[in-house]
Amino acid sequence: MNGRAIVQVVVGVLVIGALLLAARIGYDRYTEHYVVERRDDGQAVTKVVAATFARASALKVGQLSGTVQSTASDSRLWGMLSSDKVVKAPFQVDYFVDVSRLGRDAYRWDQANRTLTIDAPDIHAGKPNVDEAAATLSQTRGLFVTRKAADQLARRASGAAQNAARAEAAKPERVAQARDNARRALGQLVRAPLEAAGIAGVRVIVTFPYERGGDTERWDVSRSIPEVLANAR
Structure with a gap:
């Protein structure tokens, strides 16, 4: 061959x-x-x-919860069989920061002012969780609702609820709240080991990508974080 x-x-x-x-x-x-x-x-x-099971390295920094109302409609037989559905159910959206992206260059140390700046990745919202099993209202109207129409209404109402919760989570004021809480969470995350090591009085500043446009002054990034913190005493 x-x-x-x-x-x-x-x-x-x-x-x-x-x-x-x-x-x-x-x-x-x-x-x-x-x-x-x-x-x-x-x-x-x-x-x-x-x-x-999937590995994750995201830090949960906030949670948006509330009640969402979603609607759906269906029409069959050239409009002769019309139906609609309204659902009210609790929802929850979690916000995260991917701490695995916090590499060596994400930290800047100002020895003179004892300030540690963390250039964090932006927060991201998880998939909305709409608890349809805990719905407080589920109404279906129609002269005659077929099984297929009922299934279609349920899927459309579920999708509409997901979209409404996702849109609410993406509103600027909600994102701002999540970022503010992320600053506190990341600050606490680094302050705990500092205080345990006897390093007090360190100011922690957390920045996000939208705040870091253009060149910024780079402080001492030639040393690793343990080296910087060792000299912070």
Whole structure:
């Protein structure tokens, strides 16, 4: 078998392997999302179908909570079957700072003023959590609401609630509140080990990207944070 034939065989094996892997992934996703698991007697069971653990290094710095009202409508048979749904449910949105992005260059030390400046990444809001199981209101109106229409109304109302909560969390005043709390949280995060090491009276300033436009004065970044703090006594 010449070299060209060997390459063709290898490529063919890789292609077949990729197709089999794609088929397996597709089957697993279909099973996870669409196949109903039942007991031996045919009764559907409540269980966790799939779960994945992911590492995270985000510091929670705030939480927005409240009640959201969402609406949805559906029309079928050329408008002859119209229906709508209104839901009121509690929601929660958490704000985070990714502390894994705080590298060596994120810290600036001013020895003269005993000030530690942290150039933090901006806060980000997590996915809204709308607790539909705790809804205080769920009204569906319509002369005749089919099963498909009811399912569609539920999905649309759920999506509308998510969007409304996400929009509220993104409002400038909400983001400003989260940033203010992030400053306090990051300040406390670094002050605790400083005070435990007997280093008191250090001022901590936290800045975010929107505040750092253009060149800024760089203080002593040639030393690591432990070295800076060791000299802060």
